[in-house]
Amino acid sequence: MPAPYSNEKYCDVQYPYPDEYVYSLVVIFDPDYSYSNEFFTFVQVTERSFFPHALDVTDIWAIVAGFYVSQYSTNMAQYKALLITLHPLEIIGAVDLTDYYPQNLAVAITYNRPNDMSIAVNTVRQMAIVGVPIHDRVLLLSVNMNATIENRLNLRRAIIASQLNIGYGRSVAWINDRTVAISALDVPDRSWSRSEVYVCDVDTDFNKPLFVFPNHQQTLRMVPLPLFLHIISWSGNLLLSTDQLRVFLVPSRQAGFYSAWYENDKSLIFIFSKFPCFAGTFKNESSFGPCTTCPPQTKNPGNQPCVSCTPCLPDSFCPMASVDDSVTLYSYPSYSQTFAYPDTPDMNNYDDLLIQNIFYIGKSTRCLITTPMFWTLLVIGLCFIVWLIMILIKKCRCEKVNHHRNTAKQFFKGTDIITEDEQWIGGLLSFATIVLFCFALWFATKYIKLYPIETSSDARDSCDDTLYNALFDNALQLPLSNPDGTRWPIFDMLDEQPFTMTLDLVNTRAYCSNISFQQNRPGVNYLRLPMTACILQSDNITQSVSVALLAHRINVQLNITGPYFVGGFRLCLHGPGLIKDFNRLHALDMCQFFSTPNQTLARVAILPVMFIKVVNQTKPLHIGDLSQYDGRWATTFAENALSDEMIYEQDGTYIRYMVPRTILTITFSEQPFFLQNNQKPVVRIAELAFHTLLFCTLVIELFALTFLVLKLISLGFRPQLDIEKKSYFNL
Numbered sequence: 001m002p003a004p005y006s007n008e009k010y011c012d013v014q015y016p017y018p019d020e021y022v023y024s025l026v027v028i029f030d031p032d033y034s035y036s037n038e039f040f041t042f043v044q045v046t047e048r049s050f051f052p053h054a055l056d057v058t059d060i061w062a063i064v065a066g067f068y069v070s071q072y073s074t075n076m077a078q079y080k081a082l083l084i085t086l087h088p089l090e091i092i093g094a095v096d097l098t099d100y101y102p103q104n105l106a107v108a109i110t111y112n113r114p115n116d117m118s119i120a121v122n123t124v125r126q127m128a129i130v131g132v133p134i135h136d137r138v139l140l141l142s143v144n145m146n147a148t149i150e151n152r153l154n155l156r157r158a159i160i161a162s163q164l165n166i167g168y169g170r171s172v173a174w175i176n177d178r179t180v181a182i183s184a185l186d187v188p189d190r191s192w193s194r195s196e197v198y199v200c201d202v203d204t205d206f207n208k209p210l211f212v213f214p215n216h217q218q219t220l221r222m223v224p225l226p227l228f229l230h231i232i233s234w235s236g237n238l239l240l241s242t243d244q245l246r247v248f249l250v251p252s253r254q255a256g257f258y259s260a261w262y263e264n265d266k267s268l269i270f271i272f273s274k275f276p277c278f279a280g281t282f283k284n285e286s287s288f289g290p291c292t293t294c295p296p297q298t299k300n301p302g303n304q305p306c307v308s309c310t311p312c313l314p315d316s317f318c319p320m321a322s323v324d325d326s327v328t329l330y331s332y333p334s335y336s337q338t339f340a341y342p343d344t345p346d347m348n349n350y351d352d353l354l355i356q357n358i359f360y361i362g363k364s365t366r367c368l369i370t371t372p373m374f375w376t377l378l379v380i381g382l383c384f385i386v387w388l389i390m391i392l393i394k395k396c397r398c399e400k401v402n403h404h405r406n407t408a409k410q411f412f413k414g415t416d417i418i419t420e421d422e423q424w425i426g427g428l429l430s431f432a433t434i435v436l437f438c439f440a441l442w443f444a445t446k447y448i449k450l451y452p453i454e455t456s457s458d459a460r461d462s463c464d465d466t467l468y469n470a471l472f473d474n475a476l477q478l479p480l481s482n483p484d485g486t487r488w489p490i491f492d493m494l495d496e497q498p499f500t501m502t503l504d505l506v507n508t509r510a511y512c513s514n515i516s517f518q519q520n521r522p523g524v525n526y527l528r529l530p531m532t533a534c535i536l537q538s539d540n541i542t543q544s545v546s547v548a549l550l551a552h553r554i555n556v557q558l559n560i561t562g563p564y565f566v567g568g569f570r571l572c573l574h575g576p577g578l579i580k581d582f583n584r585l586h587a588l589d590m591c592q593f594f595s596t597p598n599q600t601l602a603r604v605a606i607l608p609v610m611f612i613k614v615v616n617q618t619k620p621l622h623i624g625d626l627s628q629y630d631g632r633w634a635t636t637f638a639e640n641a642l643s644d645e646m647i648y649e650q651d652g653t654y655i656r657y658m659v660p661r662t663i664l665t666i667t668f669s670e671q672p673f674f675l676q677n678n679q680k681p682v683v684r685i686a687e688l689a690f691h692t693l694l695f696c697t698l699v700i701e702l703f704a705l706t707f708l709v710l711k712l713i714s715l716g717f718r719p720q721l722d723i724e725k726k727s728y729f730n731l
Contacts, residue, residue: 038177051077051109053117054690056128061085061143063096063128063153065119081119081130081141083153094261095154101135113185118649120172120180127156127202129180129187131169136161138169138182138206159206162651163187173233175199176289179210181238183228192660193220195228197238199289205724208652210289213238213250216660217290218272220248221261238288250288256305257285259290276305279509280321280565280573284308290657293321293565296598302509321565321600323424323509326539332504332570334593337586341455341677344472348648350447350683350691355442358436358695370437379435383428386406405653418729421429429703436699444692451681452618454630473539479613484660491674492633493585493612498577500532501666503558506542507567514562517547520555520665529556552611552670560662571607571666584633596643603659608638608667621681632674 037243052066079101083093107115118131121143128141140157158653161168163539164660167185172182198209201662214220226242249271250259259272277283279302281291294300299322311317316325320337347353347569368374389655390408393401412427450456451469479488505515512534519527533546547556560566594607611633613679618628648656683691 006389022480044437045323050080050082053111053115054119054130056119056121058121059084060087061092061145063119063121063130063141063143064262065117066132067103069105071110072454073102075105076102077105078102081128081139081153083143083286089238092145093149095141095153095155097130097132097139097155098135098158099188100138103665116170118169118172120174122174122177124177125202126127129172129174129182129202131172131182133167133170133185136164136166136168136184136532138172140202141721146199162207170195171228171231173231173238175233175238178202181231181233182206183231183240185227185229192216192225194225195242197228197231197240205652209654210562211654212658213289215290215657217258217278217657218250218260219660236287246262248272252286253283254286254290255284255307256282259288259413276400278300278302278563281563282306288647290563291652291655293600296320296322299323299325307458310475317567317595319507319567319595319600322507322567323541324507324539325588326541327506329585329593332506332542332593333537333589334570335589336590336592336635337588338590338632339617342466342468342470342472345466345468348471350680350688353447353682354440354443354691354695355664358440371444372436375439376432377431380429384432387425429707433699433703437696439694440695440699444688447683448621448685448688449621452620452628452679454618469682470679471682472677474675476673477676479522480674488583488615488629490583490615490629492586493578493580493583493634495552497578497588499552499588500546501556502533502544502546502572503550503664504537504542504570504572505560505566508543508560508564510542510543510562510564510566512536512543512545514560514564515543515545515559516559516677517545518557518559519550521558549668552667552668558664558666560660560664561660563657563660564662566601566662568593569601569664570594571609573633575633576654583629583631584627586630588633590635592635592637594639596641596645597646599643600656601662601664602642602644602655604663604665604667605642606640606667607642608640608669610636610638611668611670612636613670615674616677616679619678619680619682623684625630 033234044404049070050066053063055066057345058062064082064084066082069077069078079097079179081097082091083095085092089459098580100183103115106196116133117699118133119128121128126143126145127133128143130139130141131137132139138159138161139155140159142154142156144154160186163184166187167183170185173184179199179201182200184196184198186194187196193214197213198206199211199213200206205633220226222242222244225247226244228240229243230241231238237246238250238252240248240250242248245268247269247396249269251274252508253259253274257274257276260275262273272288277300280300281293283291284302284307291306294309297312297318299312300306301324302307312322315328317327317329317331318325326404338517347356361368361371361373379688412425445471447467449469450467453468453470456468456470477492479487487588510530515532515534517529519529521527529547529550531547532621535544536542545558549556570580570591570593572591573588577587579586595601612635616635617632619631
């Protein structure tokens with residue numbers, strides 16, 4: 001207590017408890033009283049009825065929290081708070097802090113850590129906050145001095161911690177008229193702290209605090225980690241006493257700055273240092289808390305204190321907590337080397353294909369000028385012109401020109417392959433059949449080169465892009481062994497292919513020293529995987545880190561230590577190719593970009609990656625040759641939620657700043673089955689030559705039949721023409 005002759009009034013609470021009895025005494029020193037009259041005044045609650053455990057006072061009134069024993073239950077004590085006026089000193093109000101959880105009297109009269117209580121009052125808001133750590137409960141009380149005695153002290157809210165047995169409410173303090181600080185003594189499953197301080201808005205849900213201390217920006221670099229016994233706050237600063245005889249002072253910093261641990265000072269009082277908000281965050285008010293993330297489409301490069309984040313370019317990749325806007329979604333594209341196998345075409349008979357392509361007339365200009373029917377009709381048109389010229393020469397009866405006409409007739413008769421009697425008109429039309437023959441041979445030559453499909457692009461001149469000399473089928477198979485115990489060599493080549501994983505961490509300020517890899521295995525806490533490369537890309541906000549995978553079935557964990565956020569990442573897998581006899585292992589080269597719109601990567605995220613063997617079996621074009629086997633890996637992603645957006649909406653955004661590192665776990669596994677794609681030719685060389693020759697004979701027969709039909713039609717009209725001719729000359 002202070003000196004008796006000070007000019008100020010002081011209030012103290014003493015808890016005498018001899019072995020035989022226990023009572024409570026509230027002592028007030030008032031220098032206005034004379035020593036002879038009443039140096040000490042006190043209020044004594046009925047003996048063995050109330051046992052105070054916490055007290056806070058104002059200039060006018062005080063609130064005492066403790067245990068109350070009623071006359072009806074002398075062995076049990078209820079939690080109760082009393083409102084006491086200081087002038088005069090009397091009890092003017094009371095409220096039950098809880099209607100259940102009564103305490104045993106033998107425990108209520110003791111004063112130890114599990115049975116502590118805490119209280120803090122605010123005169124501006126006329127409120128008090130009471131902590132009952134043994135039940136992880138905090139209660140908000142309101143004071144109304146003008147109300148009746150039953151309503152002067154009221155219970156507004158009771159808040160129960162989301163975790164049990166953590167000592168929630170061990171110590172409480174008012175930061176300002178709007179926020180309070182509540183300490184939890186011992187929080188399990190925290191690698192970065194044992195005790196925590198929750199800063200809450202008294203007008204909102206206490207289970208969604210504004211922030212928590214310590215956090216990923218304000219860490220405690222001590223071993224072992226301390227317990228927070230008591231907290232005190234004034235002018236926005238926070239003072240914490242610990243069980244290690246050390247005191248932490250976390251000063252309130254102006255906008256754009258935050259308080260953080262700088263070095264492990266050996267002094268009893270450790271003062272947190274002042275730092276500007278790091279990249280991707282800002283702070284627009286004074287407090288002892290951390291900086292918060294920049295909203296989507298804004299950025300903070302982190303070069304100076306940031307009160308407000310600056311806007312990003314419209315087409316940039318700029319999610320929450322962005323460092324810069326120098327990248328877009330096209331800067332790190334996704335690509336794959338595995339595609340769907342084609343279906344067998346509806347028309348897979350060579351005769352049908354040959355007829356379809358020979359007698360097809362293209363719709364586009366390019367296809368029209370390469371269509372066999374176009375050139376055939378063009379030649380037929382030329383033949384018709386020659387036929388007209390021959391008829392006109394005959395009608396002119398010019399002996400000189402008629403000589404050349406007879407020579408041409410003899411030539412055309414010699415080229416006649418349509419009629420049996422070697423007529424010159426048949427020889428003229430034979431040129432059209434020769435055009436069709438040439439196109440048929442040209443189509444056969446190109447079509448045989450359309451197998452296999454992997455090498456058919458160079459031989460593709462047809463307007464039909466779906467034309468292949470291949471039949472396809474596929475199925476999921478188990479890699480069973482042959483009867484002699486062997487299996488296809490391509491399986492061994494696939495199993496032995498080494499993989500390298502590269503992660504492009506986009507829009508982050510994490511450095512190589514903050515990044516590490518580990519392999520998670522049952523029974524092993526930490527198995528470090530060395531990085532093979534760590535490169536800062538030219539955009540200055542992307543770290544590309546690589547690690548060699550020890551197996552195809554492996555659990556790899558990426559750790560980013562520190563208060564760094566990641567806007568998105570691209571997973572790339574690489575592996576060398578190999579050719580051995582008729583087996584070809586394709587090089588693995590694929591990338592997939594992952595991000596959540598307007599969100600950062602979750603502090604703890606899991607990405608399952610599934611490998612599937614894809615084996616293409618290509619049957620030979622020549623009978624007797626060996627089949628070709630091509631093997632490659634296909635990857636699928638069972639993408640889980642890579643953002644904690646829903647968690648923040650449900651439990652509060654303070655979780656974003658708690659964990660001092662970002663963990664991305666990538667689980668690689670392999671399906672027991674494989675995808676077998678089979679490919680065989682529609683027609684082989686000998687069969688193609690035979691069917692092409694049959695088509696040529698068919699063309700000759702078609703022209704001969706057409707010529708015969710036309711000849712028969714003309715014979716039917718000849719008698720009528722002769723009659724009309726005689727009638728004309730008899731006139």
